[in-house]
Amino acid sequence: MRVSAEDFDPGAELARLEALPGGAIASFTGLVRDDGGLTALHLEHYPAMTERAIADIVAQACARWPLLGVTVIHRHGTLPVGARIVFVGTASSHRVASLEACAFLIDWLKVSAPFWKQERRSDGTRGWVEAAGADDARAKAWGK
């Protein structure tokens, strides 16, 4: 688990998970999307809380699926269009566990890791991204 301004190498992260004995690796990489006029996203976070919040989500995933390894990387700072923001990787002995746990982790990261995105546009304007109710619903749909 890493929270950092630095970029990461998804290939290297996957190789680390593949070195585990499981045989079933799933991953998600989130990038800054080109939303017409967007030049960058600035990600602010609450450092004292971020690692604890992510560790809590990882612990929930580990309690729910038989995982052999989990990698979560979340960047902060100013990230240009196309930059990587977030990586979730899971290793298990079976595809269902790794795929489901990966989806669970990214759904919960979106609604319970203390990050805030601000859009920086080519016309110089800035605006905070509004939370999407649909994200909340997706996370809650996993139940407890």
Added chain:
Amino acid sequence: MGQLKILYFAWVRERIGRDEETLPRPPAGATVAQLLDQLAATSAGHAEAFADRARLRAALDQSFVPLDTPVGEARELAIFPPVTGG
């Protein structure tokens, strides 16, 4: 009687014009929402930031809490919009 550190993030921080402040710990039983009422009276920025409570979230000692939670013995309160990471 200890102190309570209050942290602000994203547009809450921008509207208030500062990222943190420290207050004497509120009396026993006082909730986060009651503290926000008190803070809203201290500046126009606070009043604007705290006007729509439905758009605010809180954490006490780095754990999410509903706004009607008593502050209790917490040392750190954070006020922010719904998170938008991932």
